[in-house]
Structures are given as structure tokens and as C-alpha cells.
Amino acid sequence: xxxxxxxxxxxxxxVIPLPAGEVEEIPLYVGIGASAGGLEAIQTxxxxxxxxxxxxxxxIQHLSPxxxxxxVELLSKKTQIxxxxxxxxxxxxxxxxxLIPPKKNLKIFHGxxxxxxxxxxxxxxxxxxxxxxxxAEDQGERAVAIxxxxxxxxxxxxxxxxxxxxx
Numbered sequence: 001x002x003x004x005x006x007x008x009x010x011x012x013x014x015v016i017p018l019p020a021g022e023v024e025e026i027p028l029y030v031g032i033g034a035s036a037g038g039l040e041a042i043q044t045x046x047x048x049x050x051x052x053x054x055x056x057x058x059x060i061q062h063l064s065p066x067x068x069x070x071x072v073e074l075l076s077k078k079t080q081i082x083x084x085x086x087x088x089x090x091x092x093x094x095x096x097x098x099l100i101p102p103k104k105n106l107k108i109f110h111g112x113x114x115x116x117x118x119x120x121x122x123x124x125x126x127x128x129x130x131x132x133x134x135x136a137e138d139q140g141e142r143a144v145a146i147x148x149x150x151x152x153x154x155x156x157x158x159x160x161x162x163x164x165x166x167x
Contacts, residue, residue: 027054027055027056027094027142028054028055028056028142028143028144029055029056029058029092029108029111029135029138029139029142029143029144030055030056030057030058030144030145030146031058031060031128031131031132031135031143031144031145031146031158031162032045032057032058032059032060032146032147032148033060033061033128033131033132033145033146033147033148033149033154033155033158034059034060034061034062034147034148034149035061035062035149036061036062036063036064037149038061038062038148038149039061039071039074041148041149042059042061042075042148043074043075043078043079045146045148046075046078046079046081046097047078047079049079049081051079051080051081052095053081053094053095054094054095055094055095055144056092056093056094056095056096056098057081057096057097057098058086058092058097058098058100058106058108058113058131058135059071059097059098059099059100060100060106060127060128060131060132061099061100062127062128062154063100063101063102063103064102069085069099069101069102071099072084072085072099075097075099079097081095081096081097082095082096082097083096083097083099084096084097084098084099085098085099085101086098086099086100086101086104086106086113086115087113087115088113088114088115089112089113089114090112090113091111091112092108092111092112092113098113100127100131101115103117103118104116104117104118104127105117105118105125105127105130105131106127106130106131107130107131107134108131108134108135108138108139109134109138110138111138111139114134124152126154126157127154128147128154128155128158129154129155129156129157129158130158131158132145132155132157132158132159132161132162133157133158133161135158135162135167136158136161136162136164136165136167137161137165139165139167140165140166140167141165141166141167142167143162143165143167144162144167145158145159145162145163145167147159
């Protein structure tokens, strides 16, 4: 029993094939690094972004551990893109902005956000590099790295990792 080429277009599990010649748009994962004073740069960036795009934005900002971040509220007033604080295990979706919570490091694995406590006993914490390195490894050429402002060299190694993985 050999199936004819016409059978190749049959749908399986209610999946509708794309018309010939159309390619499904692959979302981009955009990691944005900023220093604690980078709110204005972040707001300006998102004011210029279209309200609908095939990109997911993950903002890694240096935050004081004692600071109650109002970033979700402040940024939501400047963009139509939905803004939310990253939660452990959260699946990343296109056309969303995810913000790192205070006192946390953030990584991405299989398209999901993973939070961990910052450990300052090991020296300087580099949250931008930590995230961008995981983004490069997880998403390869779908990864985009942007540094709006930074503290010292945080983000430099992460951008290099993204570039090396084709992003």
C-alpha cells in the first residue's frame, strides 16, 4: 500500500498545512540589557516599537535588591505591547514584554523562563550576561541581544555568545 502524492496534503491532528510557498514566521527572542537607570532608554525603545510584532522581549535590568520595582506599571503606560513580570516556568510568547524581578537571575530553556536567586557570595552578579548566554544557547539564530545601558561590562560576553550562535 503506497499512498499517492495527493495524500500528503491530508491534515493530521487538525493541523492545517500552510499553502505552498508560505513560510511560518519564526518569532525572535529579544534580550534587552539595561542598568538601573535605564528606564528612560527602555521606555523610548518600546515607544518606537510597533504594537504587534513576531518578537518576544525579555528585559534584564539591574535592580536594587531593596527596590520595589514599578517597572511593569511604568512601562505599560508607554507601550501597547503587554508587559509582565517574568515568572519561573513561564512560556515565552511573541508580542510580549517580560521583565526580570528584583533579586533574581533569569535564564531561558526550551522557550521557558527560569528564575533563580542571585548569589552575591560568588562575586559580582552579571544578570545580563547570564540571560544572554542562555538565550544564545536556547534560541541560536532566533536570538537578538540589545544593550541599552549597562553596569561595567555586563552584557558584553552575552552579546558575543548570541553572535557566535548565529543571532
